[in-house]
Amino acid sequence: MRIDRRGLLTGLGAGALAAPAVAAPKQAVAVAFLHGVASGDPHSDSVVLWTRVTPGTDVSGAIPVAWRVMDGERVVASGTAEASPERDFTVKVIAGGLRAGVEYRYDFRVGDVVSPTGRVRTLPSGATADVVLGVASCQLYPGGLFNAWEAMAAEPRLDAVIHLGDYIYEYGARENDYGGATGVQLSRLHQPPREILTLEDYRLRHAQYKSDPDLQAAHARAAFICVWDDHEVSNDAWMQGAENHQPETEGDFAAKKATALRAYYEWMPIREPAGGLSLEHVNRSFEFGDLATLAMVETRLLNRAKPLDYEIDMPVVDGRPDVEAFRRTLAAPERDLLGEPQRDWLKGVLTASKSAGKPWQVLGNQIVMARVNGPDITRIASDAQIEGLISGLPEAVQPGIRQVIQLYRLGVPFSLDSWDGYPAGRERLYAAFAEAEVQPIVLAGDSHAYWVNELKDSAGARRAVEFGTSAISSPSVGDAVAPLPLGPLLSANNDEVVFCDQSAKGYLLLTLTPERAEAKLQSVSTILAKPFETRTVATFAVTRDETGISAPQRA
Numbered sequence: 001m002r003i004d005r006r007g008l009l010t011g012l013g014a015g016a017l018a019a020p021a022v023a024a025p026k027q028a029v030a031v032a033f034l035h036g037v038a039s040g041d042p043h044s045d046s047v048v049l050w051t052r053v054t055p056g057t058d059v060s061g062a063i064p065v066a067w068r069v070m071d072g073e074r075v076v077a078s079g080t081a082e083a084s085p086e087r088d089f090t091v092k093v094i095a096g097g098l099r100a101g102v103e104y105r106y107d108f109r110v111g112d113v114v115s116p117t118g119r120v121r122t123l124p125s126g127a128t129a130d131v132v133l134g135v136a137s138c139q140l141y142p143g144g145l146f147n148a149w150e151a152m153a154a155e156p157r158l159d160a161v162i163h164l165g166d167y168i169y170e171y172g173a174r175e176n177d178y179g180g181a182t183g184v185q186l187s188r189l190h191q192p193p194r195e196i197l198t199l200e201d202y203r204l205r206h207a208q209y210k211s212d213p214d215l216q217a218a219h220a221r222a223a224f225i226c227v228w229d230d231h232e233v234s235n236d237a238w239m240q241g242a243e244n245h246q247p248e249t250e251g252d253f254a255a256k257k258a259t260a261l262r263a264y265y266e267w268m269p270i271r272e273p274a275g276g277l278s279l280e281h282v283n284r285s286f287e288f289g290d291l292a293t294l295a296m297v298e299t300r301l302l303n304r305a306k307p308l309d310y311e312i313d314m315p316v317v318d319g320r321p322d323v324e325a326f327r328r329t330l331a332a333p334e335r336d337l338l339g340e341p342q343r344d345w346l347k348g349v350l351t352a353s354k355s356a357g358k359p360w361q362v363l364g365n366q367i368v369m370a371r372v373n374g375p376d377i378t379r380i381a382s383d384a385q386i387e388g389l390i391s392g393l394p395e396a397v398q399p400g401i402r403q404v405i406q407l408y409r410l411g412v413p414f415s416l417d418s419w420d421g422y423p424a425g426r427e428r429l430y431a432a433f434a435e436a437e438v439q440p441i442v443l444a445g446d447s448h449a450y451w452v453n454e455l456k457d458s459a460g461a462r463r464a465v466e467f468g469t470s471a472i473s474s475p476s477v478g479d480a481v482a483p484l485p486l487g488p489l490l491s492a493n494n495d496e497v498v499f500c501d502q503s504a505k506g507y508l509l510l511t512l513t514p515e516r517a518e519a520k521l522q523s524v525s526t527i528l529a530k531p532f533e534t535r536t537v538a539t540f541a542v543t544r545d546e547t548g549i550s551a552p553q554r555a
Contacts, residue, residue, distance in 0.1 A: 030056035031063065031110045035207060036216030039120035039223040040269030042160060042286070044100035047120050047223060050269035051108045052090045052210070053083040061085070066109045069095045071102065083110075088203045090266045100125035101289070118220040121159050128289030132157045134222070135508040137164040137229070137366075137445025138471035139209070142173070142183025142190055144527030146214040148472045148506045151524055151534040153217040155509065161222050162294070162510075164445030165229025165366045166474065167268070168205050170196050170244065179475065186528065197250055202263035210267065219269070226270055227282050227296045229366040229446055233260040236417055238304040257301060283342055285349045292360035292512050293353035295346055299366050303339030308416050310407060311400065323410045330413075336425035343432055350436035359544050360512050361440040368418040368444045369426065369466050370453035370496040374408030375489035389481060414490065418447070423458075430457040433464060439546050441517055443510075444468035448476035449487065450508075450521045452499040452540050452549055465542050465549055467519040469508040470501065473527050478502020498549050504537050517542045 031053050038050040053063050062084040069077040077097055083089040091108065098104065101124035108115040124131070134152045152158065171177045173193035175184050183189040191208045192201055209215060230236055233256065236243035241253045250256065261279040265272060273281040280301045286294040308330060315322040338346070346363075353361050377386060386405065390398050413420035433440060434457075442464045444451060451468030470476070478486040479502070487500040504523035511518045521537040538552035 031059070031113050033108065033113070033115035035210040036219055037106070037108065037115050037118040038210075038219035038269040039106065039118055041225060041271045041284070042120065042123050042223040044123045044125040044287070045098050046094055046096040047098065047104075047122060048092060048269045048271055049095050049106055049108075049118075049120075050090065050092050051115050052088070052207070052267070053108075053110055055083075055089055063089065063110060065091050067091070067093055067095070067106065068109075069098065069104050069106045071099075071104055076104070087266050088207075088263075092266075092269065094271070098122050101128075116216070116220055120223045123160075123286060124289035124291070126289055128291040129513065131288045131291055131512045132159050133510045133512075134158055134161040134218075135164065135443055135445075135467070135469045135510055136161060136472055137469055138166040138448055138474040139215070140166075140169050140179045140471070140474040141209055141212070142177075142186070142188050143179035143471075143475060144182055144473035144505070145186065145188075145530065146212050146472055147524040147527055147530065147532045148522075149212075149214040149218040151522065151532075152507050153214070153221040154534075155221075158222045161218065161224045162296075162364050162443060163224050163226040164364060164443060164469065165227055166231045166446065166471075167226065167228065167264075168202075168209050169231045169474075170205070170234055179473075182528070195244075197256065197259075199259045199263060202260050203266070206263055206267035224269055225286060225294065225296065225364065226268055227298065227364060227366065228261075228264060228300065230300055232264055233257050233301070236307060237300050238306050239301065241306070243307075261301075283345065287353075288512070290356070290358060291514065292362055293349060293358055294362045294364060295349045296364040297338060297342060297346060297366075299337045302342060304337050305335045305422065307421055310404065310412070310416070314407070321407060321410065323407075323412060326412070330416075330421065331423050333424045335422045336428070337419065337422045338425060338429065343428060346429075347432040347436050350433070350438045350440065354436055354438050359514050360517060361436075361438045362510075362512075363440045363442045363464075365442055365444055367446045368415070368420075368451055368453075368468055369442050369464070370419075370451065370455055370494070372414045372418070372420060372490060372494050372497060373411050374404065374414040375486065375493055376409045377405060377484060377489065378409060380489070381484070389484060393480065415447070427458055430455075430463040434461075440464050441510075441542065442466040443508075448474045448502075449478060450499070450501040450504060450537060451497065452519070452538075452552075453496050454498060454548060456496060462546070462548070467508055467510065467540070470504055470506055470521075470523070472507070473505060476502050499538060499540065499552055501537055506534070506537075515544055 034054045035052040040048045062082040065081050065083050068075050077095045081091050081093050083091045103121040107117045172195045173189040192204050196205050234242035234244045282298045315325045350361050419426045448471035450470045453466035455464040487502040490500045491497040506523035509520040518541045520539045523537045525533040541550040
């Protein structure tokens with residue numbers, strides 16, 4: 001069964017170095033910048049700047065918008081762009097001619113109306129002593145307050161933010177929709193109040209998320225480097241469909257995907273795919289001086305084979321699940337996530353980084369890569385305790401939970417939506433790591449839990465380390481089965497899992513120096529109220545000698 005944890009660019013401007021500020025024509029109608037400002041995809045000499053102009057009721061055409069980038073009080077780049085109804089009045093420009101490793105300020109203006117001011121740091125070039133990156137994913141608007149974004153925005157050092165997907169969720173606003181009960185409690189329900197399907201729906205949902213002041217603060221604090229996961233389109237998406245897409249009532253999946261990605265590129269501070277590639281080609285790389293290379297990959301819409309489902313795909317013989325037959329199906333060579341073209345691209349990026357002498361290669365990847373079998377909770381709980389736990393869950397999911405508890409006793413993967421659902425593809429990726437002669441740092445989101453993992457190939461050779469970030473606000477499997485100590489159970493019973501926390505919400509702070517990579521797991525005390533406290537769950541480190549992950553330093 002499936003364990004449902006969650007149930008194009010126009011008007012680019014190129015700034016001229018040291019150009020004077022350009023004022024937009026005076027507007028006779030009222031406008032506002034209700035969705036803040038954002039920057040993204042920084043290079044050493046340029047960056048994407050984004051905002052959205054909320055037009056007055058009398059506006060029917062495009063609105064001229066002035067933008068500028070400042071180094072102190074000096075304007076170093078500026079230009080004009082259009083906020084047009086064809087792009088939902090969003091504005092996205094590339095500010096060029098910037099200096100490497102410099103923090104700039106920027107803003108937008110329509111007549112006398114000025115946007116909030118944002119900060120952005122270009123990527124360093126040459127010798128680089130250190131880099132500090134925030135890593136986040138999975139922000140369910142009705143699931144809780146975005147306190148983690150407020151906390152990240154307050155970090156004393158933040159060079160860029162890596163967002164690993166599930167920036168929005170597609171679900172509706174009923175109390176029994178994913179996160180709906182909390183949304184009712186917080187008066188924080190999805191808009192539009194239905195599952196999103198149309199372009200207008202997706203635009204409104206992005207607008208709702210970017211109306212959150214904590215998310216706006218984070219965007220104004222540092223550049224985001226983003227990739228989608230599944231909920232930007234639909235739950236458990238793959239190349240040709242999704243678990244939460246019903247063609248008979250919701251139409252063609254390819255059309256829905258194109259609609260969702262159009263809204264995504266309108267509303268996100270991200271560069272468009274180059275060279276005439278389709279919108280799905282979101283994979284791209286970033287160079288942090290002589291210190292690190294970051295490669296962002298796409299694992300959902302380009303090459304993901306249809307996910308398997310225990311309820312549908314597990315053979316049953318004489319009333320018992322045939323796990324060996326299922327494992328053979330799972331291990332089929334054609335089951336892949338990246339595909340050969342993207343894997344070859346990635347190997348080239350990693351090889352070039354290694355050849356340039358950079359100590360760190362970082363992989364921005366959506367889903368958990370480690371081998372993780374489900375826990376056999378029958379070893380620590382009696383039948384009565386297990387049944388008491390299950391009876392407290394929603395009635396609709398109880399049969400599936402009973403079934404999966406029995407399956408986990410047989411050593412099957414904890415999640416088929418992760419890389420565990422595509423073991424042949426994972427082995428091909430590990431072979432690419434080996435051929436590039438690198439052991440990268442793999443970042444993961446999606447699971448709504450913290451992970452620290454040692455990644456090994458099928459022969460047991462160490463191929464990478466993995467740091468998984470928890471959710472900003474989305475509930476986890478561990479939340480659903482509390483008080484069961486799911487995280488410790490997973491780490492105690494899986495060789496590759498060094499640490500797992502299935503309950504804390506927050507983000508990861510990754511600090512790279514030439515000799516050491518440190519992952520600090522930052523958690524907020526609550527997502528249900530303000531004020532809140534921020535604490536470090538644990539800190540782990542990796543050194544260049546590739547001896548493995550350090551023991552945790554707990555707060």
